[in-house]
Amino acid sequence: MWSGSAEAPATARIALLAPSLQPSERRVAEAIAGDVEAAIERTAQQTADLVGVGRASVTRTAQSLGYDGYPQLRVALARETVPGGQQIADAHTDRTMLGSLRSAVDRFAGRLSRSVSALTEEDLQEFVRVIADSQRLLIAANGLSSPLGLDFAMRLLSSGRPAEYISDTIGQQIAAKQLGPGSACLVISGSGANRASLEVMTAARASGATVLLITSFAHSPAAQHADNALVVVPITDSFRDELVHTSRAALMLLTESIVGLLVERQGESARAAQSATLSVVSRSLTD
Template identity: 55%
Template sequence: MVWSGAADAPLTARIRSLAPSLHAGERRVAEFVAGDLAGAIESTAQDIADAVGVGRATVVRTAQTLGYDGFPQLRVAAAQELSHAPAAASSDDSLVGSLRAAAERFAARIGDSVAALTEQSLSDAITALDEAGRVLIVSNGLSAPLGLDLQMRLTAAGRPAEILQDALAQRIAARQLSARDLCVIVSGSGANESSLAVARAARDAGATVLAITSFARSALVSGSDTALVVPSTSDSFQDELLYASRVALTLVIESLVDALITHRGPRGRDARDAVLRELGTAISEP
């Protein structure tokens, strides 16, 4: 599997999306390049191979897996990304300064969150959400709050959805879906075993499986009909494991529901108006 997202996606966004599932040698190459874009620009494929202890062919194969014709094209992509890099962070080591630096890093990369999405994958996801008889949402671990958020937003948009927290109950519900139904699985890693078991049960039942995840070559993507891949905004795969930020996934989920409301036309607008009316009666004067 090679990069299939946007043609203008930044090099490091491609690496963050694909690195966890690359072969060991390719992963070393990718992480080496991501850690030193300036160095990669000035290096040959053989230089990189010598630096990480792999063959030159592995470097070329890594570049092709990331969606480039070869290593020269990867070097150009590194130069393009480096030219758009934000200014160096402030040396302010106060608590507020640390928060500001984190926000600036996130802001610089938030555009990468949609780099792996395609018009077709978004269209398929919105159509599936609109036309399904039942919508079952599954999310576990650190992704659990995202599933609840999606369920509440879909319901408010006039697209009723159901969510269950118990792993066995999720599998039972998935197995009772039909070919007209949709199972949406939100998993940052795409490797949560409980979520993968639900995906298999839904597929066995004939339902459509929509995956929302951060890694393009995960087991969840392989077992889904449609996948929305949202690359992590973490600095490295190690950071993703340690901090497991779901901010980018949250942004895409919120935007997906907004797009669904637009797609549904009068039905979507009527549902939103009904929500606003209820909110009007629920909010009291301070």
């Protein structure tokens, strides 16, 4: 069931919840996401006939996405489309390599604004507070999310918030077990299903530490283990696309923005740390 922001668009909710829906509901959700314009025009029964499920499955899908029923879901889809009923589409049609690149960038830009649509002010404030106030902060990220973990730890350090980043998965678990109350473990996992990251979360929770998560899927195993999860809507269309294309751009944008929010919260001490960082960076540059 949807528990994110009430302002989140319908397609964003589908992207976040589809992996955790029942098989029949997932088929309905994927059919809707695959052709939003057609879904707006179809009744619940027409959608059920198209997908090959009962009408009750269509209603349950809408309710799982946070709507009273399918009519309310259709209204939400209509609101999401741009004036005139046309969805944002790729503007470039040339098939050159440069044309494909431009289309990819346009597609990304068109979806970027929805990436944080599921976040709430309360969750974000608490997330930043825990980062700021924890005695120790362990950053854990594995697989294709690993570069984000290292980047995030470095950015936090430059803002005056020391954070531990360990690339070895066993080392992560050892560190997590030693955190204890008053400390925090922040995990970055696009899929929310990385086994090594889940083991780190379990170890951190057993130690009494607060477990934070940045992920792309609301009902992933990792989300169930977190005390506070910031769920970023995938730029790609589905869980399958997330596994195949593995874009972490939206997650990186969030981590960079969180550092900015932390600097605002910490005020002069964070700005002094950033100034010291720039001094070190400047000395490392050469003509």
